[in-house]
Amino acid sequence: xxxxxxPAAMEVEPASKPKFRIPVDSDNQATEFWLFSFAxxxxxxxxxxxxxxxxxxxxTFAAPPLLPLIRDTLGLTAKDIGNAGxxxxxxxxxxxxxMGTACDxxxxxxxxxxxxxxxxxxxxxxxxxxxxTSFLLVRFFTGFSLASFVSTQFWMSSMFSxxxxxxxxxxxxxxxxxxxxxxxxxxxxxxxxxxxxGSTPFxxxxxxxxIPGVMQTFSAIAVLAFGQDMxxxxxxxxxxxxxxxxxxxxxxxxxxxxxxxxxILALTYGYCFGxxxxxxxxxxxxxxxxxxxxxxxxxxxxxxFGMANIISRPGGGLMSDWLSSRFGMRxxxxxxxxxxxIGGVLCVVLGVVDYSFAAxxxxxxxxxxxxxxxxxxxxxxxxxxxxxxxxxxSGMTGGGGNVGAVLTQVIFFRGSKYKTETGILYMGIMIIAxxxxxxxxxxxxxxxxxxxxxxxxxxEEYYSLEWTEQExxxxxxxxxxxxxxxSVREGGPKSASGSRSRHTVPVDGSPADV
Amino acid sequence: MARQAMVMALLxxxxxxxxxxxxxxxxxxxxxxxxxxxxxxxxxxxxLHGGEDEITVTWSLNATAGDDKEYKKVKVSLCYAPVSQKExxxxxxxxxxxxxxxxxxxxxxxAYAGAGNVTYRVALDIPTATYYVRAYALDASGTQVAYGxxxxxxxxxxxxxxxxxxxxxxxAGVFSAFSIxxxxxxxxxxxxxxxx
Numbered sequence: 001x002x003x004x005x006x007p008a009a010m011e012v013e014p015a016s017k018p019k020f021r022i023p024v025d026s027d028n029q030a031t032e033f034w035l036f037s038f039a040x041x042x043x044x045x046x047x048x049x050x051x052x053x054x055x056x057x058x059x060t061f062a063a064p065p066l067l068p069l070i071r072d073t074l075g076l077t078a079k080d081i082g083n084a085g086x087x088x089x090x091x092x093x094x095x096x097x098x099m100g101t102a103c104d105x106x107x108x109x110x111x112x113x114x115x116x117x118x119x120x121x122x123x124x125x126x127x128x129x130x131x132x133t134s135f136l137l138v139r140f141f142t143g144f145s146l147a148s149f150v151s152t153q154f155w156m157s158s159m160f161s162x163x164x165x166x167x168x169x170x171x172x173x174x175x176x177x178x179x180x181x182x183x184x185x186x187x188x189x190x191x192x193x194x195x196x197x198g199s200t201p202f203x204x205x206x207x208x209x210x211i212p213g214v215m216q217t218f219s220a221i222a223v224l225a226f227g228q229d230m231x232x233x234x235x236x237x238x239x240x241x242x243x244x245x246x247x248x249x250x251x252x253x254x255x256x257x258x259x260x261x262x263x264i265l266a267l268t269y270g271y272c273f274g275x276x277x278x279x280x281x282x283x284x285x286x287x288x289x290x291x292x293x294x295x296x297x298x299x300x301x302x303x304x305f306g307m308a309n310i311i312s313r314p315g316g317g318l319m320s321d322w323l324s325s326r327f328g329m330r331x332x333x334x335x336x337x338x339x340x341x342i343g344g345v346l347c348v349v350l351g352v353v354d355y356s357f358a359a360x361x362x363x364x365x366x367x368x369x370x371x372x373x374x375x376x377x378x379x380x381x382x383x384x385x386x387x388x389x390x391x392x393x394s395g396m397t398g399g400g401g402n403v404g405a406v407l408t409q410v411i412f413f414r415g416s417k418y419k420t421e422t423g424i425l426y427m428g429i430m431i432i433a434x435x436x437x438x439x440x441x442x443x444x445x446x447x448x449x450x451x452x453x454x455x456x457x458x459x460e461e462y463y464s465l466e467w468t469e470q471e472x473x474x475x476x477x478x479x480x481x482x483x484x485x486x487s488v489r490e491g492g493p494k495s496a497s498g499s500r501s502r503h504t505v506p507v508d509g510s511p512a513d514v
Numbered sequence: 515m516a517r518q519a520m521v522m523a524l525l526x527x528x529x530x531x532x533x534x535x536x537x538x539x540x541x542x543x544x545x546x547x548x549x550x551x552x553x554x555x556x557x558x559x560x561x562l563h564g565g566e567d568e569i570t571v572t573w574s575l576n577a578t579a580g581d582d583k584e585y586k587k588v589k590v591s592l593c594y595a596p597v598s599q600k601e602x603x604x605x606x607x608x609x610x611x612x613x614x615x616x617x618x619x620x621x622x623x624x625a626y627a628g629a630g631n632v633t634y635r636v637a638l639d640i641p642t643a644t645y646y647v648r649a650y651a652l653d654a655s656g657t658q659v660a661y662g663x664x665x666x667x668x669x670x671x672x673x674x675x676x677x678x679x680x681x682x683x684x685x686a687g688v689f690s691a692f693s694i695x696x697x698x699x700x701x702x703x704x705x706x707x708x709x710x
Contacts, residue, residue, distance in 0.1 A: 068604070072641035073677055077601035110704065117697040121690035127682050200638040202677030210685065217693045224700040289604050416601060 020231070028231035029161040033168055041228040042159045048227045049108070049152040050172040052116055052219040056145035057179025058186065059123045059212040060088055061306075063139060065187045065284045065299045066205045070135070073202045080132040082414030085281040087140035089274075089405040095147035096402065100395030101249060103154040107235035109227040112151035116220035119145040123213040127206040145216070146402070150395045152176060153379065157390070158230050165383070170317025170376045174309040177372070180280040181306015183212065188299040255466050256389035262396050264437045265382060269397045270404020271434040272340050272374035275347070275427060277405035279305060279371075282413050283364070286420045291357045301361055308368040315369075316376020328492030329384065329446035336377040337438045337449065343370035344431030351425025375401075384443070384487060387480035388466040404434075446490050453491065459484035541611045541658040549579035550588075550662025554647045556670040564674040565638045571621060573649045573662060574629035584659050585626040585651040591617035595669040598643035611658055617648055626651060642674045 021039040022030045030042040037043045063070060063084070071081060095115065102111035122141035129135050156168040190211050194204040229235050256262055284302035287293055293301070316339065323331030346367035353359040378397065386393050408430070412423030442448035444457035463484050467477040555570040556562060562569065571590050575582055593616045599605045608614040619640055622632045648663035 071602075071604070073674070075642055078603060079601060110701075113700070114697060117693045120693040124686040124690045128678050128686050130676050130678065200675065200677065202639065202675055203679060203682070204677075206677055206682055210689070213689060217689065217696070220693075221696050221700075224696075416603060 024231065025161045030159060030231075031161045031164060033160065033164045033171075035171070040226075041231055045155055045159050045227060046168060046172060048219075048223045049112070049148075049155045050175040052112060052216075052223050053148045053152045053172070053176030054179040054182075055212065055216040055219045056116060056119075056148050057176055058183040059119070059216050060139075060143050060146055061180045061183050061280050062123070062142075062187055062209060062212045063088075063126070063135075064281050065184045065295070065302060066191060066208065067285050068288055068295060069191070069201055069205045073205070074130065074132055074135055076132050076135065079415040080135065081285075082409060084132075084136045084139045085278075086406050086409045086414065087136050088143040088281065089146070089277050089402050089409070091140050091143040092146035092149075093399045093402040093406070095144045096150050096399040097392070097395045099147040099150040100154070100391040101252075103151055104249075104252070104391050107229035108151040108155040108158070109223060109229050109234065112148045112155075113220045113223045113227075115147050116145055116216055116223070120213055120217050120220075123209060123216060126209045147398075149173065149176065149398050150391070153394050153398075154391055155229070157383070166317045166321050166380055167314065169379055170314040173379065174311075174313030174317075174372065174376065177276065177309040177313060177375075178306060180276070181303045181309060184280075184284055184299045184302035184306065186211070188295045192296070252389045252392050255386055256392040256396060259386055259389070259393070261385045261441050261443075262389075262393045264441055265378060265385065265393075266396045266400025266403070268336070268340065268435055268438055269375070269378050269401040270407065271431045272343065272371050272378065273398075273401030274404020274406075274408055275343075275431060276306075276368075276371055276375065277402070278408040278413065278427070279368075281405075281409065282420060282423075286424075287360075290354060290420065291360070293357075301364070304361075304365055305368045308365065309372050312369045312372035313376040316373035316378075317380055318376075319373065320377045320380025324380070324490055326493060329381075329443055329490040330449065330452075330492065332377065332381050332490075333438060333441060333449050336374060336381065337435055339370055339377055340374035340435045340438075341432055343367060343374055344428050344435065346370060347428030347431055348425050349428075351421050351423070351428060354421035381441075384490065386466060387463050387483055388477075443490075446492070459487050459490070542609045543611055543614065543661070544609050546658060547579070547660050548662055549576045549582070549660040550574070550649050550651060551576050552590075552647055552649045552662045552664050554664055554668075554670070558668045559670065561671045561673055562636050564636050564640050564642075564672060566636070568633055568635045569621075569647075569670075570631055570633045571647050571649070572629075572631040576662070579660075582626070582628070582651070582660075584653045586654045587623060587652040587656070588626045588630065588649055589623040589652055589658075590621040590632060590647065590649045592619040592621060592640065592645045593617035593648050593663070595644040595646055597669075598645070621647070623652075636672055638675060640672050640674055642672060644669045644671050646670075 020028070020030075020042065022034060022037070022042050023032055024042075025031050033046075034043055038047060067081060070076065074080075076084075099111060099115065102114075105111075119142055122138050122144075125134075126138045126142070129138055152172045153169050156172050157165055160168040187208055190208040191204050194207045195201060199207060280302070283305055284298045287301050288295065288298035319335055319339075320332045323335045327334070346363060350360060350363045350367055353363055379394075382394055382397050383390065408427055411430075412418055412427050413420065418426070439449045442451060443462065444454045445459045445462050447453040460481055463480040464472060464477055466480070471477065550573050552571065552573045554572075555568075573588065573590065594605045599607065599616070605615050605618070607616045619637070621634045624630070624632070646664045646669045648661060650658040651660040653659045
């Protein structure tokens with residue numbers, strides 16, 4: 001979001017009572033992250049957004065742990081199951097792109113609550129389906145709710161100051177993805193409970209679907225009732241007072257699609273996050289069928305894959321920030337390439353150790369840590385690719401993740417062409433191959449993996465090129481210029497100036513509005 | 515670095531442990547003699563409804579079979595016909611009976627007495643599919659030592675319940691309507707505040 005430049009240095013604002021319990025910078029963005037607080041509006045926004053996103057993940061992946069029952073009730077073939085798995089992640093490809101724009105226009109609170117509530121009927125109708133086609137359709141429409149990823153990242157970027165935005169984004173994204181793991185435990189438990197209360201198996205799984213549905217409905221209502229778009233208020237108020245300048249969709253689109261780095265990150269995100277989604281879809285059935293464990297155990301194992309997100313994705317974000325403090329942007333790029341490639345190697349190993357149950361579980365847990373940390377590391381780089389089109393580029397990266405999930409499932413996990421363990425092996429090889437393009441990313445001011453920065457190139461120049469002369473004169477790029485100043489650390493240890501600390505607020509400026 | 519080394523060591527230990535997978539006594543279908551004659555009451559192609567219809571399975575020792583001193587128990591199961599196994603790896607036939615997924619539904623397991631029959635009501639959790647019937651003779655340890663099944667081209671169909679009840683349909687409708695209505699309500703409030 002862009003703001004008109006603040007009044008000049010020496011003007012003292014009238015003393016006002018502190019509005020927020022949490023310390024904020026001059027843009028009212030929180031400079032601290034209090035995980036266990038609900039302080040309004042910053043921490044409450046964090047909890048509302050990660051929990052509602054968590055519920056969307058729960059709903060989207062509610063079917064896989066119950067597949068051994070659903071496939072018998074509906075008479076599904078392997079192809080039907082594969083197609084439905086693909087459908088569940090393909091809707092969000094475009095929904096995520098649209099969500100970036102919707103956040104710009106209407107604010108993350110209304111945009112996320114709208115998509116979450118509009119997809120709940122698909123979840124409830126999962127209880128009454130009776131054919132393979134209807135199964136595919138409910139999974140397709142439920143999957144649209146995964147677009148709320150973009151709104152969580154956008155909302156956190158509005159509420160938290162740059163020194164904390166990586167952590168806020170990582171935890172919100174990771175704890176939301178957790179839903180894909182938690183549901184693999186939740187659904188078998190709910191199913192057993194309903195069966196114990198007297199239902200037949202073919203009815204019990206249907207009733208179980210109401211749990212994700214109700215969770216989703218009420219989390220979205222909470223977002224609407226208690227959420228707030230920006231620290232200073234909701235969008236309608238800020239547009240009215242003129243505090244926010246509305247950019248044009250055409251300009252935002254142009255600067256997103258012409259930036260090659262956005263496309264590369266979209267591709268590589270498809271091979272960390274996309275792989276995570278594909279595995280969420282196939283892992284319970286894989287362990288149930290290959291190792292003859294019962295539904296509960298298969299669910300537990302599948303859950304541990306997703307549950308690693310509690311620390312793995314935030315850990316990736318933290319690692320990216322730490323690497324940047326030592327080596328700048330080049331550290332972030334190397335970190336992402338290394339972690340994601342190791343994830344690919346572990347995936348190959350997982351496909352090879354299918355003769356042993358214990359080994360498969362151990363390798364899968366390791367694999368989950370690396371793949372999810374890579375997701376966190378990716379979004380340590382995304383905020384720096386562009387300032388003008390940050391929302392849309394986040395949406396492109398997020399959408400690319402879903403494209404990766406679709407492609408992986410289409411090629412390796414549809415029908416009976418490959419045995420599942422073979423598919424996993426080939427998926428690992430594809431991860432390694434599709435992570436290589438990271439070597440091509442180059443920032444003139446900070447360098448790339450194999451080349452240093454061009455002498456004389458600056459971040460200000462890189463970001464200001466996104467605006468024309470006239471736009472710069474009108475001051476539209478002011479917040480991007482501030483961001484450029486604050487990202488001086490990305491140049492590596494030699495370039496960070498000793499005197500300016502990111503935590504102090506310079507008198508005439510403020511940490512960038514992202 | 516030390517942590518990475520530990521992780522690698524753990525991985526090696528687990529892999530090594532996994533390598534020594536225990537091998538159990540396995541029975542192979544192709545090696546079992548066919549000594550039981552099995553017939554089932556439904557006519558070939560008949561459609562049975564889960565929870566309602568009954569089948570009667572009759573088995574007896576084949577006249578040309580050897581002695582049956584080893585047979586302690588008989589286990590009768592419903593087995594998926596090939597048409598219901600197509601494109602469904604989870605119902606695949608394996609020669610190793612420990613891995614075989616063809617016959618997943620037990621009709622009865624009882625002491626072997628030469629010949630016998632059982633009347634079985636099709637359970638509510640038998641999926642909609644095409645089936646035939648197989649009977650295994652088990653020895654004292656529970657391992658299969660012989661079997662018999664219904665004629666080659668014989669099969670019958672089971673149509674199961676859908677599991678959808680009226681209350682589920684109503685609940686789905688009500689909750690969906692409530693969600694959409696809540697969204698509309700909040701948007702309406704937003705519009706009102708905007709215009710004020």
